[in-house]
Amino acid sequence: MKWKTDDGGWNPYLAGALVGLLAVASAFATTKILKKTSFLGASTTFVRAAGLIEKTVAAGHVTANEYFTKEKVRVDWQFMLVLGILIGALVGSISDGSFKLESVPPTWEKRFGPSIIKRAIGAIVGGAVSMIGARMADGCPSGNGLSGMMQLSVSGFVALAMFFGGGLIVAHFVYGRRPS
Amino acid sequence: MTAEQGLGMITGILFGFLLQKGRVLRFDKQVGAMLLKDMTIFKFMLSAILVGMIGILILSNAKVITLSHKPMNLGAVLIGGGLFGIGWAIMGFCPGTSIGALGEGRWHAVFAILGMLTGAAIYAELYPTIKSTILTWKDFGKIGLPETLGVSPWIVVVALWVIILGFFVWFEKKRL
Numbered sequence: 298m299k300w301k302t303d304d305g306g307w308n309p310y311l312a313g314a315l316v317g318l319l320a321v322a323s324a325f326a327t328t329k330i331l332k333k334t335s336f337l338g339a340s341t342t343f344v345r346a347a348g349l350i351e352k353t354v355a356a357g358h359v360t361a362n363e364y365f366t367k368e369k370v371r372v373d374w375q376f377m378l379v380l381g382i383l384i385g386a387l388v389g390s391i392s393d394g395s396f397k398l399e400s401v402p403p404t405w406e407k408r409f410g411p412s413i414i415k416r417a418i419g420a421i422v423g424g425a426v427s428m429i430g431a432r433m434a435d436g437c438p439s440g441n442g443l444s445g446m447m448q449l450s451v452s453g454f455v456a457l458a459m460f461f462g463g464g465l466i467v468a469h470f471v472y473g474r475r476p477s
Numbered sequence: 478m479t480a481e482q483g484l485g486m487i488t489g490i491l492f493g494f495l496l497q498k499g500r501v502l503r504f505d506k507q508v509g510a511m512l513l514k515d516m517t518i519f520k521f522m523l524s525a526i527l528v529g530m531i532g533i534l535i536l537s538n539a540k541v542i543t544l545s546h547k548p549m550n551l552g553a554v555l556i557g558g559g560l561f562g563i564g565w566a567i568m569g570f571c572p573g574t575s576i577g578a579l580g581e582g583r584w585h586a587v588f589a590i591l592g593m594l595t596g597a598a599i600y601a602e603l604y605p606t607i608k609s610t611i612l613t614w615k616d617f618g619k620i621g622l623p624e625t626l627g628v629s630p631w632i633v634v635v636a637l638w639v640i641i642l643g644f645f646v647w648f649e650k651k652r653l
Contacts, residue, residue, distance in 0.1 A: 381489015463562020
């Protein structure tokens with residue numbers, strides 16, 4: 298086992314273990330500073346962002362919506378965390394030269410070709426289905442998987458199994474076949 | 478920026494940096510795991526869980542932090558989890574990694590982000606219907622594995638370490 302991957306990344310076990318420490322430190326810091334324990338997560342932010350965007354065209358509709366009211370449309374701790382991920386990834390990729398402008402992912406291109414339009418349709422449809430699922434399950438691989446399993450939540454284990462089970466079946470169906 | 482927002486931002490920057498260094502932000506890594514060809518994202522995620530669960534358990538036993546389990550609502554977790562998985566395979570990102578992928582230049586992640594924003598807006602419209610149907614089927618509530626099994630949380634932690642280390646040995650043996 299190596300400390301660095303072939304492309305200059307860190308050993309995934311090491312980087313992952315550091316995220317484990319970050320998750321603990323973050324649970325501690327949010328409790329002490331914000332008086333409420335918060336765990337790492339990302340998908341609720343998409344609800345709040347969608348609410349903020351909708352508000353610019355139909356404010357009344359957002360205020361009247363039960364789900365937006367329940368999840369509170371505001372720029373909170375997790376919202377900034379999600380924006381922070383972008384900055385952290387930018388800094389990380391520039392620091393080791395792995396920043397790369399990419400218009401179509403290689404695995405996708407092998408199966409569906411270099412069309413950006415095809416990729417956009419796949420990502421938008423897949424993204425919409427995914428987010429509906431994540432909100433129904435009350436969390437994504439960060440909130441339900443990472444944070445849920447770390448707290449030994451039953452829902453975390455079941456959700457991660459379903460995430461991966463669904464992904465495995467569909468990925469084999471979509472990318473598994475050799476291109477003709 | 479409020480203290481709440483500043484703390485979120487700092488945590489996010491560190492999280493994003495580690496996700497990037499672990500090379501888990503890539504479409505190919507995510508789909509690679511689903512095709513059982515490259516287990517990088519599992520090495521990363523399960524390592525985080527192994528380390529994190531010990532710290533979280535110590536802090537919650539000491540009453541320093543409070544746990545917040547998500548509800549084990551059977552229909553919601555099974556159907557929602559399955560839908561997430563189906564979309565994840567096509568999109569090739571999860572919510573957190575899509576934003577990170579954009580940060581490392583994979584600009585096509587904007588389509589995934591747009592799709593997820595659309596999905597969130599659709600869910601907000603569907604919520605009353607889902608609440609009165611799927612969410613009413615069977616809710617076990619906010620439960621943890623140790624209480625459910627009736628054992629000490631430390632037994633669960635040790636068992637998970639053994640099982641997950643077993644997976645790691647297998648990943649390395651098969652060079653996944």
